[in-house]
């Protein structure tokens with residue numbers, strides 16, 4: 355069974371995935387008050403403006419949490435078990451869900467610096483997070 | 491000033507059979523439960539004039555009207571907080587009663603949780619079903635499914651690991667919840683897990699699904715329905731008073747990833763409101779029926795409701811005791827973990843029977859005050875404080 359892939363025509367998220375395709379992380383930004391609107395909501399919760407542009411955010415951050423998955427709930431992921439989901443914070447109020455790679459379970463620490471890597475899986479370019487190498 | 495919420499009582503409760511496998515539709519299970527609640531109340535079904543349906547059900551208001559022969563339904567609503575809907579629905583019913591919009595309100599919900607929806611069953615439409623079952627389905631499809639974040643357990647594992655790391659949690663407390671529910675189920679003829687007692691060795695041998703959660707940290711998947719009747723207090727002897735009821739949502743209720751405090755739960759807001767309204771606190775409760783989709787959720791609710799500070803529920807559970815005979819009996823029917831998953835409505839029917847004193851071998855001695863919670867979606871919460 356094929357892996358679920360993001361639908362790049364979904365209007366409010368298309369810019370995010372278009373950025374990922376170029377190996378850039380970008381999120382919607384309010385053109386009026388400049389608040390980052392992530393994940394995208396119907397209007398800026400600060401000032402009410404519905405329009406938005408796109409602002410780049412760092413492709414590196416800190417590990418906010420993680421989950422090691424030991425059982426596949428969809429056949430597309432059966433061959434990837436075990437895998438590690440992670441939440442990475444790249445800017446105040448901006449976190450991404452992704453995959454954590456390159457670290458043994460026992461060495462995972464909350465707050466550890468991680469850097470984005472972009473790789474293709476099952477027809478989509480996705481974001482993987484790897485512990486940042488010293489000096490890297 | 492007396493709370494207006496003191497004006498309503500639960501006057502009838504009923505259930506269908508709780509099974510793994512059924513030939514009945516969701517609606518049929520619900521109609522059976524509703525009729526049983528009417529029998530319990532000793533009122534004809536056509537006398538119902540209000541209806542609240544907890545969220546996500548397949549049937550419509552008209553299906554209940556025609557299925558029960560109701561002749562003049564004056565009030566209807568739906569509560570939409572996922573698994574917290576069953577308890578939030580009590581709030582809708584109380585509001586309808588005290589405002590005079592209705593006089594005898596039915597709350598009914600149920601599902602073919604085993605026959606229709608088993609998560610382990612897979613299927614092409616599984617991802618769509620899961621996305622649609624949550625708020626903001628586009629976030630699920632676009633931002634989470636591509637990475638293999640799909641089922642509730644995985645979301646809760648993200649929260650659990652923050653909790654475990656930050657507070658150095660003793661994970662044996664998860665097993666204590668699982669075992670307490672299972673031991674209570676041994677005293678409950680309706681419990682799917684009756685005659686299947688559990689020892690700590692069994693729990694520890696249970697496979698890890700998503701660390702730290704084992705199979706035995708997860709609720710059952712069952713077929714069944716339950717129903718309540720809510721009326722103005724004093725209309726019949728033996729009603730159980732709803733002293734307070736409240737619902738609440740965490741910050742960023744559609745997205746755990748970007749929730750400022752990932753451990754925030756709606757029950758924190760709801761419980762504060764409910765306890766204030768009732769003029770009571772956690773220490774006054776003789777028992778608690780806590781929504782237990784996962785053992786972890788039971789522990790976290792105790793913390794966020796103020797039974798203890800965050801991170802100290804394992805200590806609370808060990809010191810006070812959550813099994814019958816302990817100081818804080820939890821899920822005296824066996825809960826979603828060991829009785830059946832009836833959307834948490836079975837927690838309410840159990841609380842009513844505890845306060846009536848009709849629970850037999852599993853009766854909490856002298857129970858006068860108790861609470862029921864619901865928990866749904868990404869941490870929505872609802873609470874009802876009840877008393878006799």
Ligand SMILES: [Zn+2]
Nearest residue numbers: 384387398401
């Ligand atoms: Zn703005």
